[in-house]
Amino acid sequence: MRVAIRGIYTTALTRLFSEAGHEVVQATGPIEKRFEGEFADGPADLACETGRDRQGVSLSGTDEAVRVGRELLAVGRDTFVWNDPTPLGSVFEGRVEGTRGGGAVVSLEGGEGYLPFDETEEYVEEGDSLRVQVTEPTPPWSDDDPRVSTTIRARTPGGLAALEEDGSGIDAPDAETARLVDLLSVELPEGWGVSLGRRAREASLADLEAGLSRAADLAAAFEGRDTAEPYATAWCWFGRESRFSLDELRREVTTTMAGHHRIKAGSNRASDAVDFAEALCEPEEFPFDAVASQFGPQAGDTLAIEHGKPDGRVITLGRGEVIEYDPEGSITLRREMTAGGSYDALGTPRESGDVAITTLKEGRWWYPTTYRDTDGERKGTYINVCTPVELFPKSARYVDLHVDVIKHPDGRVERVDDDELDEAVDSGLVSDELAEKAREVAAAIERALA
Template identity: 45%
Template sequence: MRVKVRGVYATAATRLLIDAGHEVVEPSDPIRDRFGASFGEGDPDVRLRSSDDYLGVYAVGEGASGVAESLAVGTDSFVFDAVPVGAVRDATVEETAGSGAFVGFDNGRGFLPYSNTEGRVEEGDEPRVTVVDEKPPWSDGSPVVAEGERVGNGMVTLVRNGSGVRVKGGTEEDATQLSRTVSTLGVEPPSGWGVIYSRDALDAGMDELSAAVEDAVEKTGSEGTEDEAVWLWLGREGRCGYDEARGEETATVPGHHRLKATSNAAAGGVDIAESLVDSPDPSDTFPFGVVARRFGPNEGDQTEILHGKPDGRFPSLGRGEVVKADGDTGEVTVERRITSSGEYDALGVEREDGDIARTRFEEGAWAYPTVYESSDGEAKGTYVNVCTPLELYPDTVVYVDLHIDVVKVDGEVRVVDEDELAEAVGKGRVDEELAEKARDVAGKVAEDL
């Protein structure tokens, strides 16, 4: 498989792909310098890039899932199916919002901005849409779609059964100017397709504009199969594995990829440190205390709990205040005020407005406890989530929940949701090795409680 790699994971991914028998093509100059003559020829079958938040990797092209599996280092890495950019779907408008609408289709959900429609849409409408921007499942957004069947590139988009020419964010005069320019190039868009130019087209050279229009026109006649696309979520162990792979090729400090995902300032600090430190060992312990004291989380900060699921959902458990932070031990305590009523799952006790949820997180731990108390301080129970190793970023705690949990109410300790873990294994969402680790963690937690 020929793979083109870009982003902060490029060095590590290149090493892992070559070791797995894939060919890396079209390397960047820094990657070529590091690897020498280790590259293949020809167009890539799969294109690989980092997610914008650096928490994972996006792979698109024929064979993307196989490539992602080769890169799924560590027991806490997960591969999630994605709807690729350019995919066309028959959708139903499920909910409208201020700037657009949420639409559902056979294998996903997307956000349709009103700027990507000919007019406002309403609940129950059934537009045909094209995915124009993919978002990872752990982000707070959905894939962005546009109304109609569309083909094109970053500069020129053609819309089937559309009409006229316009420039996104531009004026009628801009559109007229581009139409006249393109008419001199001999690459007119086909009849029956509307044209949308990006603002970049206004400043493009003649050759660049001609190539973009030709590319878009060529795609109108393509009846090829849809690209395969996946997201690879890299957990804490996965990121450590990437550090070691990168360390085979260039100086790499412990926690290199973890720091890249922490903040832009931390990412810049990594580059400086690696230019100053002689022969760092990427397998050394990640210096959480140093990083947390500089970037957070610290006492008084607000942090969000991102509760990932093996099926690709990443719901938020809400935000809370950091009431205690110990960089030396990697422990952070977060308090949340409960604002709803009902019953706490598995605990079987009443949930009341004003209750306090006090959660203790530890960097790298495979589980975390939450103690629930009433507004007057009466203990209601303890719930311990078993999960992939915790990562405590400045304003977010991230992990993937492994279903099985441990609860303690009135002195009685129970392991719960073992059936949900077994079901996830049966569906191929959790492999048996990870499931066995989760069961072992739950057993030890139950003994300690």
């Protein structure tokens, strides 16, 4: 299998795929230098790309390639992978549901898409039926809709070559690369324009021919069809343990500080700082205080609690003020609660003036939240069991593992939601290994509080 890899996890994943016997193609200059070898520029069977928020990667390609990629990326017990119902390159017969910002919301089979007005030459209004193609899938933990376009392209994974429906001519990085198309023996379909990516400039004639030949086959499959799904897409979210496993893979190739991928996932500024630090030294332990002091969170900052679910969704539990900061890796967050209903599982009423005090520690498999009323009286404590917490500059991130432990106002301790964890295991959302860890953590907390 041939795979093209992009983003902050590239070195580690190049090592991972190469060791598994797969060929990495379309590699960048830094990757060629680190691995001390040349990489082909031919078409890929699988494209592996870091998501916009750097929390994980997308896998797009043939069904078999995505299946293999999913298995390889299970680098830790807190790795989660989900199939995308609107994969890259898929074509839908959509209906315009309305407009939003500079585009239109289009209903698709399996979800909704967002069509920027500059991605269509047609006048678009509510109720219109449009044939659209997914150009940018979005992960299940994002609130954004996948981007779509009314321009249909037959594109190889990794973007080496593409054909554009109702297009003409050759769009290439430069005139010399465009002239190479005339030297190829591939038969291109009528009514389709040629588009070559930046990597085509360095590609051999054989690689260009292979890429355009695949694109031509794909274009033929699109002909006369309102819908098509040439590729599969899956999303992989890396938890903290998984990021550190990827650090180990990268360390086999080049200097890699502790927490390399954990820090880079925090922000673009932090990512640049990691590159600078590694050029000077190699810290042996994750430098939480140095990272948080430079990029946050710090006392006085506002931090969101982003509560991931095993099915890929993310629920923001609220935002609070960081009232305590411990350079050893923990913070305490204060949130003011609104009135209405009761606190989950505790059953105590949620009233105006209540506050929630949450302590979050980097790398820990649980965190407690204590609720108090306006007089400071305890209304109960909820201990959430989750994948290891990561304290990013603007949010705390983890995936909830369902089972939790609560301490009632009268001191009674109760373990809850084991049935939800069992259901998640039965449905394949949580692995047996991860579920066993969650139960062990819950049991230890229950014993400590009893």
